[in-house]
Amino acid sequence: MYVALRDLAHARGRFVLMSVVIVLITFLVTFLASLTAGLTRESTSAVTDLPSDRIAFSMPGADDAPEFTASRVTADQWEGWARVPGVESADPLGVATTRAESAGTTASVTALGVADGSDLVPWSTGDVAPGTVVLTPGAAGALDAQNGDTVALGGGELVVAGIADADESFSHTPVVWTTLDDWQTIGARGADASDAPVATVVALTTTGADGAILADADAELGTTTVTRSDARSAVSSFAGENTSLTTMQAFLLVISALVVGAFFTVWTISRSGDVAVLKALGASTGYLLRDALGQAAVLLVGGVAVGTALTVAGASLLPAAVPVVVTAATTLVPAVGLVLLGLVGAGVSVARITRIDPHAALAAR
Amino acid sequence: MDLHLQDVTLVYPDGGTTLTAVDDVDLTVPAGTTTALLGPSGAGKSSLLAVAAGLTRPSHGTVTIGPDVVFTPTTTLAQATRVRLERIGLVFQSPQLLGSLTALEQLELHAHLRGRRPSSLRPRAMELLDAVGVADHAGKRPAQLSGGQRQRVAIARALVGRPEVLLVDEPTSALDHERGTRVVELITGLARETGAATVIVSHDASTLTTVDATVRMLDARIEPAAHLATS
Ligand SMILES: Nc1ncnc2c1ncn2[C@@H]1O[C@H](COP(=O)(O)OP(=O)(O)O)[C@@H](O)[C@H]1O
Numbered sequence: 292m293y294v295a296l297r298d299l300a301h302a303r304g305r306f307v308l309m310s311v312v313i314v315l316i317t318f319l320v321t322f323l324a325s326l327t328a329g330l331t332r333e334s335t336s337a338v339t340d341l342p343s344d345r346i347a348f349s350m351p352g353a354d355d356a357p358e359f360t361a362s363r364v365t366a367d368q369w370e371g372w373a374r375v376p377g378v379e380s381a382d383p384l385g386v387a388t389t390r391a392e393s394a395g396t397t398a399s400v401t402a403l404g405v406a407d408g409s410d411l412v413p414w415s416t417g418d419v420a421p422g423t424v425v426l427t428p429g430a431a432g433a434l435d436a437q438n439g440d441t442v443a444l445g446g447g448e449l450v451v452a453g454i455a456d457a458d459e460s461f462s463h464t465p466v467v468w469t470t471l472d473d474w475q476t477i478g479a480r481g482a483d484a485s486d487a488p489v490a491t492v493v494a495l496t497t498t499g500a501d502g503a504i505l506a507d508a509d510a511e512l513g514t515t516t517v518t519r520s521d522a523r524s525a526v527s528s529f530a531g532e533n534t535s536l537t538t539m540q541a542f543l544l545v546i547s548a549l550v551v552g553a554f555f556t557v558w559t560i561s562r563s564g565d566v567a568v569l570k571a572l573g574a575s576t577g578y579l580l581r582d583a584l585g586q587a588a589v590l591l592v593g594g595v596a597v598g599t600a601l602t603v604a605g606a607s608l609l610p611a612a613v614p615v616v617v618t619a620a621t622t623l624v625p626a627v628g629l630v631l632l633g634l635v636g637a638g639v640s641v642a643r644i645t646r647i648d649p650h651a652a653l654a655a656r
Numbered sequence: 657m658d659l660h661l662q663d664v665t666l667v668y669p670d671g672g673t674t675l676t677a678v679d680d681v682d683l684t685v686p687a688g689t690t691t692a693l694l695g696p697s698g699a700g701k702s703s704l705l706a707v708a709a710g711l712t713r714p715s716h717g718t719v720t721i722g723p724d725v726v727f728t729p730t731t732t733l734a735q736a737t738r739v740r741l742e743r744i745g746l747v748f749q750s751p752q753l754l755g756s757l758t759a760l761e762q763l764e765l766h767a768h769l770r771g772r773r774p775s776s777l778r779p780r781a782m783e784l785l786d787a788v789g790v791a792d793h794a795g796k797r798p799a800q801l802s803g804g805q806r807q808r809v810a811i812a813r814a815l816v817g818r819p820e821v822l823l824v825d826e827p828t829s830a831l832d833h834e835r836g837t838r839v840v841e842l843i844t845g846l847a848r849e850t851g852a853a854t855v856i857v858s859h860d861a862s863t864l865t866t867v868d869a870t871v872r873m874l875d876a877r878i879e880p881a882a883h884l885a886t887s
């Protein structure tokens with residue numbers, strides 16, 4: 292990169308301009324990815340943080356896609372799942388978003404109802420007892436409630452028994468944990484018959500069961516079982532957000548490749564005289580391509596690194612209310628994608644180097 | 657090493673027809689000597705030089721350096737580039753320096769092109785910049801040099817790889833008579849010192865007092881040589 296590095300230093304103005312564009316695009320892409328991850332977490336952490344690996348839904352129509360708002364499972368169904376060989380645990384889980392009222396304030400929360408002694412609650416202090424509620428830290432904050440306070444949940448009064456160890460939310464509302472009985476006053480309450488709905492879904496740990504066993508059980512029990520991560524799509528707020536934000540990121544990646552490609556097209560054309568001279572002096576095509584791509588790589592890696600650093604720094608300065616989650620997946624993965632796509636764009640542009648004929652070019656210069 | 661052009665013909669496609677820019681030319685330039693190539697504009701001088709430099713393939717004929725046939729109608733681009741890098745020095749009509757490199761770097765680049773450390777060429781580069789009289793400007797970029805200084809850097813650049821063949825196209829076209837004469841003198845002197853078989857294209861015979869031989873080109877053909885130096 293003998294000439295390329297000197298060109299970078301010499302034509303600084305042009306490259307600084309291009310670097311700023313790369314920095315800003317990178318910032319936009321990585322920040323958007325972090326925001327997407329944050330919103331996804333706010334929508335689905337109650338599902339993705341479950342200790343289970345699969346979720347069984349029971350939808351009103353056999354062909355309906357799983358959805359938390361429409362699913363209702365009966366006692367027969369969850370007891371049926373508990374008997375499936377290879378299924379280690381089958382816990383009924385009630386899911387209902389509702390209004391909660393504390394002494395001071397009101398907030399929207401999602402109440403998760405669990406059977407006695409269920410392991411689903413991230414609360415190491417004890418089990419959720421009838422007449423009590425365990426608040427996640429987010430719910431406690433939203434309701435301004437503490438241990439011993441009374442919270443009105445869908446009409447019933449529950450005493451706060453504790454604050455959960457982990458923060459979880461569902462469809463952008465903080466989660467509170469109740470017993471299945473208490474939950475039924477908010478969510479589904481059926482008759483005492485065994486085929487009446489008791490919960491929303493069944494959370495399964497299926498370590499020993501293969502796909503065929505699960506499919507058979509689904510058919511027999513009239514349920515639809517999906518993996519925990521696929522169950523995110525059953526949260527209605529998640530599907531729409533995720534699609535639009537991911538589409539935006541994809542567009543930004545393509546745009547950045549096009550911008551980088553356009554810049555290097557113009558740059559390569561403007562230096563085609565130099566390329567002709569270099570060829571006349573004996574520079575091989577491989578040498579020239581390495582030189583040009585090396586230059587693009589320097590520009591891209593530098594700009595992307597600064598843009599990514601801006602996202603990391605910016606995210607730490609934002610108020611906690613902005614749901615950004617900065618991880619390697621939201622920064623390094625898009626950053627690598629930007630560098631690779633940028634190199635593709637630059638590669639297509641600098642490929643014209645191979646077509647420069649030094650004899651004709653020098654005669655014209 | 658001597659430079660030989662044998663039966664060289666160069667035909668350009670010209671719209672639907674063709675244009676013969678070089679027509680069956682034979683030329684021998686002994687090592688260490690300078691041959692001037694004179695002739696009117698459009699005679700085919702630059703085209704002949706382009707064939708000798710491997711910048712374009714001859715339609716017919718061969719170019720030989722010493723015992724080696726280096727360019728034929730079937731030589732590949734990569735082969736020609738390699739020969740140019742290792743055996744041929746080129747000076748163009750205008751200096752054609754690279755804008756972002758200093759005078760010294762223009763010369764050190766040659767080492768980088770050959771996969772060596774650029775600084776390994778520094779003593780040789782400084783020696784040549786000194787020989788062409790621009791050693792004091794080694795750290796300057798082309799924009800900071802005068803036209804004459806640039807042309808001198810270009811001449812030094814052509815010689816930095818100790819080429820066996822030096823090809824120079826109208827080096828004096830932008831210079832006045834006195835400077836032009838001095839540049840030709842410089843080139844012939846360096847050719848003698850380095851043993852390079854040298855061809856200078858010129859349209860101004862009055863600057864060629866120091867060359868060893870003169871060849872005229874007219875309508876793509878070469879006229880019999882006359883020996884200026886001995887006349
Ligand atoms: N790259 C080219 N393609 C087609 N025709 C060319 C090209 N270069 C030169 N010619 C033609 O070849 C002839 C000789 O040109 P040239 O070698 O440049 O002459 P000189 O250097 O003696 O002025 C001219 O008629 C010119 O128009």
Ligand SMILES: [Mg+2]
Nearest residue numbers: 701702703825
């Ligand atoms: Mg010419």
